[in-house]
Amino acid sequence: MNNQLFGVYLHIPFCLRKCYYCDFVSYPAKRNQEGEYIKALICEMKQYHGKRVDTVYLGGGTPSLLCEESLEKLFSALSSEFDIADGAEITMEVNPATVDRDKLAFCRRLGINRLSIGVQSLSQAELDQLGRLHSPEEAVSVIKMAKSEGFYNLSADIIYGAAGQSRESLLYTVSGLCSLNALTHISCYALRCEEGTVFGTRQKAGEQIEADGDECADQYQLLCSALAQFGLERYEISNFCKKGFSSRHNMKYWNCDPYIGLGAAAHSCMDGRRFYHTASLEDYMGNPERVEVEETLTDWDRKAEFVIMGLRLQDGFSEKEYERRFGSSFAEDFPSQTERFEKNGLLLHRHGRYSLADSSMFISNSILCEFI
Amino acid sequence: MKQENIRNFSIIAHIDHGKSTLADRLLEQTGEVTKREMEEQLLDNMELERERGITIKARAVRIVYKAKNGEEYVYNLIDTPGHVDFNYEVSRSLAACEGALLVVDASQGIEAQTLANTYLALEHDLEILPVINKIDLPSAQPDMVKEEIENVIGLDCSEAPLISAKNGINIEDVLEQIINVIPPPEGDPNAPLKALIFDSYYDSYRGVIVYIRIKEGTVKVGDEIRMMATGAVFRVVELGYLGSISMKPTNELSAGEVGYLTASIKDVHDTRVGDTITTTANPASEPLEGYKQVNPMVFCGIYPADGAKYDDLRDALAKLQLNDAALLFEPETSVALGFGFRCGFLGLLHMEIIQERLEREYMLDLVTTAPSVVYHVVKLNGETLQIDNPTNLPPAAEIDYMEEPIVDAVIMSPNDYVGNIMELCQDRRGVYKHMEYLDKTRVQIHYELPLNEIIYDFFDALKSRTKGYASFDYSLKEYRRSDLVKLDMLLNGEAVDALSFIVHKDKAYPRGRKMAEKLKEAIPRQLFEIPIQASVGNKVIARETVKALRKDVLAKCYGGDITRKKKLLEKQKEGKKRMRQIGTVEVPQEAFMSVLKLDE
Numbered sequence: 001m002n003n004q005l006f007g008v009y010l011h012i013p014f015c016l017r018k019c020y021y022c023d024f025v026s027y028p029a030k031r032n033q034e035g036e037y038i039k040a041l042i043c044e045m046k047q048y049h050g051k052r053v054d055t056v057y058l059g060g061g062t063p064s065l066l067c068e069e070s071l072e073k074l075f076s077a078l079s080s081e082f083d084i085a086d087g088a089e090i091t092m093e094v095n096p097a098t099v100d101r102d103k104l105a106f107c108r109r110l111g112i113n114r115l116s117i118g119v120q121s122l123s124q125a126e127l128d129q130l131g132r133l134h135s136p137e138e139a140v141s142v143i144k145m146a147k148s149e150g151f152y153n154l155s156a157d158i159i160y161g162a163a164g165q166s167r168e169s170l171l172y173t174v175s176g177l178c179s180l181n182a183l184t185h186i187s188c189y190a191l192r193c194e195e196g197t198v199f200g201t202r203q204k205a206g207e208q209i210e211a212d213g214d215e216c217a218d219q220y221q222l223l224c225s226a227l228a229q230f231g232l233e234r235y236e237i238s239n240f241c242k243k244g245f246s247s248r249h250n251m252k253y254w255n256c257d258p259y260i261g262l263g264a265a266a267h268s269c270m271d272g273r274r275f276y277h278t279a280s281l282e283d284y285m286g287n288p289e290r291v292e293v294e295e296t297l298t299d300w301d302r303k304a305e306f307v308i309m310g311l312r313l314q315d316g317f318s319e320k321e322y323e324r325r326f327g328s329s330f331a332e333d334f335p336s337q338t339e340r341f342e343k344n345g346l347l348l349h350r351h352g353r354y355s356l357a358d359s360s361m362f363i364s365n366s367i368l369c370e371f372i
Numbered sequence: 373m374k375q376e377n378i379r380n381f382s383i384i385a386h387i388d389h390g391k392s393t394l395a396d397r398l399l400e401q402t403g404e405v406t407k408r409e410m411e412e413q414l415l416d417n418m419e420l421e422r423e424r425g426i427t428i429k430a431r432a433v434r435i436v437y438k439a440k441n442g443e444e445y446v447y448n449l450i451d452t453p454g455h456v457d458f459n460y461e462v463s464r465s466l467a468a469c470e471g472a473l474l475v476v477d478a479s480q481g482i483e484a485q486t487l488a489n490t491y492l493a494l495e496h497d498l499e500i501l502p503v504i505n506k507i508d509l510p511s512a513q514p515d516m517v518k519e520e521i522e523n524v525i526g527l528d529c530s531e532a533p534l535i536s537a538k539n540g541i542n543i544e545d546v547l548e549q550i551i552n553v554i555p556p557p558e559g560d561p562n563a564p565l566k567a568l569i570f571d572s573y574y575d576s577y578r579g580v581i582v583y584i585r586i587k588e589g590t591v592k593v594g595d596e597i598r599m600m601a602t603g604a605v606f607r608v609v610e611l612g613y614l615g616s617i618s619m620k621p622t623n624e625l626s627a628g629e630v631g632y633l634t635a636s637i638k639d640v641h642d643t644r645v646g647d648t649i650t651t652t653a654n655p656a657s658e659p660l661e662g663y664k665q666v667n668p669m670v671f672c673g674i675y676p677a678d679g680a681k682y683d684d685l686r687d688a689l690a691k692l693q694l695n696d697a698a699l700l701f702e703p704e705t706s707v708a709l710g711f712g713f714r715c716g717f718l719g720l721l722h723m724e725i726i727q728e729r730l731e732r733e734y735m736l737d738l739v740t741t742a743p744s745v746v747y748h749v750v751k752l753n754g755e756t757l758q759i760d761n762p763t764n765l766p767p768a769a770e771i772d773y774m775e776e777p778i779v780d781a782v783i784m785s786p787n788d789y790v791g792n793i794m795e796l797c798q799d800r801r802g803v804y805k806h807m808e809y810l811d812k813t814r815v816q817i818h819y820e821l822p823l824n825e826i827i828y829d830f831f832d833a834l835k836s837r838t839k840g841y842a843s844f845d846y847s848l849k850e851y852r853r854s855d856l857v858k859l860d861m862l863l864n865g866e867a868v869d870a871l872s873f874i875v876h877k878d879k880a881y882p883r884g885r886k887m888a889e890k891l892k893e894a895i896p897r898q899l900f901e902i903p904i905q906a907s908v909g910n911k912v913i914a915r916e917t918v919k920a921l922r923k924d925v926l927a928k929c930y931g932g933d934i935t936r937k938k939k940l941l942e943k944q945k946e947g948k949k950r951m952r953q954i955g956t957v958e959v960p961q962e963a964f965m966s967v968l969k970l971d972e
Contacts, residue, residue, distance in 0.1 A: 217922035
């Protein structure tokens with residue numbers, strides 16, 4: 001397994017302000033912490049020296065907040081510590097409020113070749129409702145600038161299923177984005193109130209934050225058909241792309257391939273174990289190599305994860321690959337589930353692959369939980 | 373202790389009239405319990421009793437009182453429950469006494485259970501000392517209440533103590549009056565032993581602990597004793613008095629005394645409340661007169677949520693039955709619920725209490741079916757059946773006719789609510805008998821009501837229609853022919869046996885419709901649409917649909933989150949496990965219970 005290809009995730013836990021729905025680990029941006037944090041990331045990297053890597057993903061938080069000096073240090077460390085494959089996918093998440101043309105051009109020169117832009121909506125009212133700091137116009141102009149600076153692989157995030165959000169405005173956002181002729185990829189997330197977020201607190205106090213389930217399902221259907229018309233096909237429950245432009249980094253998660261997570265609260269998974277760091281910035285920077293929690297995955301854990309992650313994909317997973325990894329057959333490992341779900345048409349078995357029926361995608365939890 | 377200086381008595385009252393509070397004061401005033409030990413309502417030592425503010429199980433305690441005449445007296449206070457369902461417990465406690473304190477709320481006056489309990493006490497030939505409580509309330513009208521007691525019950529109230537148990541006013545009066553009004557016990561300490569079992573409970577260290585009242589003779593530690601009804605023989609290990617905080621062992625108990633007995637009794641079936649204990653050396657020829665036998669009126673199925681807990685449920689029921697002779701249970705099976713027990717209760721409250729005790733004290737997760745009364749079914753071939761489970765009802769074609777139990781119901785209420793009460797009773801197929809005025813503003817209404825109309829939510833409905841002022845009591849009158857049908861509930865086309873019930877033909881449609889609506893609320897949306905139907909015979913009379921689930925998804929699912937997301941799915945799977953699989957439909961356990969609370 002020495003020629004294994006890893007995905008590398010770098011968590012940049014700084015934000016100008018926390019969005020109301022966000023439950024990722026992040027802290028108010030302070031310039032003086034940035035340098036120290038980058039140092040810690042680089043220090044942590046060293047233990048993986050020489051690993052072959054074909055995707056790099058800078059997520060957050062808000063990685064686009066990092067100054068040029070920090071980015072430069074980070075990338076020079078990445079290329080000296082890792083054996084980065086030719087044509088590797090190198091993605092950075094971008095908050096439209098945090099970049100200008102120069103910054104984008106700089107990122108491109110560093111070798112970043114894919115941007116995931118947090119657009120969320122093209123309605124100002126909805127952006128305000130979500131606690132976003134940018135306007136629809138800023139988002140659109142960042143996409144245009146990115147394209148002109150040579151980013152040919154661009155993704156945008158959209159949020160739906162917020163209380164009060166209309167299907168019309170959702171359609172407006174989708175068609176507004178797609179008609180820019182710049183995006184190869186769109187991720188659509190149903191708004192979910194997580195505990196510990198602003199929305200979570202407000203929901204507990206009785207405010208309606210999420211749209212009701214039926215409305216949300218209608219919006220999802222609308223998204224699927226609208227995006228298909230613009231040539232963006234669903235390849236995962238929440239992800240849509242032009243042919244050949246799926247997120248290779250995220251595919252590693254869904255295929256249960258190995259990944260290295262660097263930074264506070266970042267998770268890594270390799271050789272049957274999954275581990276992660278403390279979420280505390282100070283603790284992480286004090287000892288960036290310390291593992292907070294480590295989980296050893298049993299065979300059954302790995303089988304279950306392979307199935308529940310794989311079935312998120314439009315094409316599901318290959319039964320051959322299942323057999324190759326586990327030395328047993330999926331249908332024999334999960335006989336009652338396979339029979340029941342195949343019989344009632346929720347699970348498809350064709351061309352040597354198992355996948356969920358289109359109609360099962362948005363109710364997938366009810367099916368996936370049976371494989372745990 | 374000389375017999376002349378012993379007084380055995382109960383306290384009887386309508387619920388909330390202050391029975392337990394008075395008991396607490398008596399303990400405090402006589403120094404039986406120090407202030408520090410005093411918890412409110414000491415005698416109600418079941419958690420459930422404290423929460424509901426009612427006494428469920430009878431309890432006994434011994435008090436030593438130094439009277440004004442300089443003599444010491446022993447008072448054995450035997451607490452009684454105040455609820456209509458527990459008349460049996462009252463009767464059992466009363467049989468161990470010579471007298472009773474009748475506590476009446478000075479602001480409320482006589483209520484339904486005041487009367488019911490008083491009549492029970494009179495049946496046992498008890499001397500009754502009326503006590504007017506809560507005289508410190510602004511709305512108290514002690515003179516009017518005294519007059520009411522004299523007029524309605526015919527008790528002399530000229531000497532009745534006027535007290536406030538809550539604030540400890542005139543408790544001394546009660547303690548003194550007990551000596552004068554309540555007679556000392558009789559009975560020959562040298563006669564063959566006759567000890568009445570009036571309560572018992574199971575202690576995991578000492579075995580069954582039996583509460584006894586010695587009617588005749590004497591029992592000593594080491595005596596060989598026989599339970600006269602069951603024939604079981606034991607050797608007495610320990611005897612003692614019932615302190616409120618702890619037991620006080622002694623070497624012997626003799627005629628007139630109240631105490632406890634242990635004898636390494638392991639099998640709960642060997643000691644029946646109501647049985648007589650005698651010695652094998654000098655046995656009594658006749659047992660004491662048994663208690664009034666009570667028969668359960670309400671039945672339901674009780675099932676363990678987890679089938680593996682069947683044995684635990686059986687053991688728990690057996691232990692509860694030990695000191696609750698009115699509880700019946702026998703094994704039954706249900707297609708929907710698996711193995712469980714058909715249980716018989718005195719009434720709906722009794723049923724709820726038993727369920728709660730099983731859940732709290734024995735940590736059992738339960739599923740219960742709709743309660744049913746006992747129907748008499750006469751078949752065309754002349755055979756007569758007693759049906760307490762709708763599943764056992766023969767096909768309609770084989771039935772000649774059916775009879776249902778009818779009760780005499782007495783409702784007392786301020787006269788403002790008479791209209792509401794009559795409307796409710798009429799709606800429940802009641803037959804109006806008569807009505808009398810207790811005083812200028814309070815009435816007593818008599819109705820005949822089918823029992824199956826009051827076992828669901830009659831109390832609640834009555835309360836809400838009378839702002840809580842009405843009180844209610846009932847007793848079985850007779851069985852009467854009635855036009856009854858079996859109502860089945862179908863989920864996805866399959867009848868669910870645990871949801872069937874027997875109902876009057878005219879009530880089938882509204883009840884079926886309500887049930888379908890309730891089930892629709894209780895059953896979560898699933899992968900497929902689920903039709904819910906109510907049917908009588910083969911005719912569907914109501915239908916609802918649980919729409920198919922449309923959203924159940926983790927929208928965001930990336931690397932690091934896997935552990936957490938997996939936990940969410942695990943939790944969801946656990947939730948599914950707790951549901952009952954009926955055909956292809958998953959039914960939460962609450963669904964079986966929630967449909968019983970068919971609000972108006």
